[in-house]
Amino acid sequence: SAVISQKPSRDICQRGTSLTIQCQVDSQVTMMFWYRQQPGQSLTLIATANQGSEATYESGFVIDKFPISRPNLTFSTLTVSNMSPEDSSIYLCSAGQPNYGYTFGSGTRLTVV
């Protein structure tokens, strides 16, 4: 299965600023996703990162707030824009091939102050 390097592992940011999270996969993968997880809760899918085209966002998430890039089959970024304390959460990327299970990055713990 794929191995994912996710950076940064944690950050404390000022409200109104933006943070870009990166995920690098050690092999080419068909699917990459971005999730948000509050401590003690389940995973909420933000969007599917599509290679070479605009991401597909889930209900409640918009491109202006969470711009996503996926320039190739091994790399994706998620930006959390114009942050507020409500954006404090753990952000996770996942990647892999459909029906083979997905590998997750180690997560980015974001605190907005």
Add this chain to the structure above:
Amino acid sequence: GQQVMQIPQYQHVQEGEDFTTYCNSSTTLSNIQWYKQRPGGHPVFLIQLVKSGEVKKQKRLTFQFGEAKKNSSLHITATQTTDVGTYFCAENTNAGKSTFGDGTTLTVKP
């Protein structure tokens, strides 16, 4: 959209006791995946079930997919402290994305 419901939300067991978590859906599932997330960690894929009535085993873990493909279970025999964590079921849809249940958090008292 499709939702998978998991029960129980929490389970506390004595080491050596068995543990079961259940995943239920009101509609037929294409498949069911199981993940484990250790405290402070990230989800790790355990297994995927696709066929009606399918049963798979991984050491002390037994995974079942219901005959109607509307429910699934994960059973751990003789729990150990290394089994602690949250177990999630998820359906992998035709679009390739996974919809996760709320998870069952297992604690094991030594």
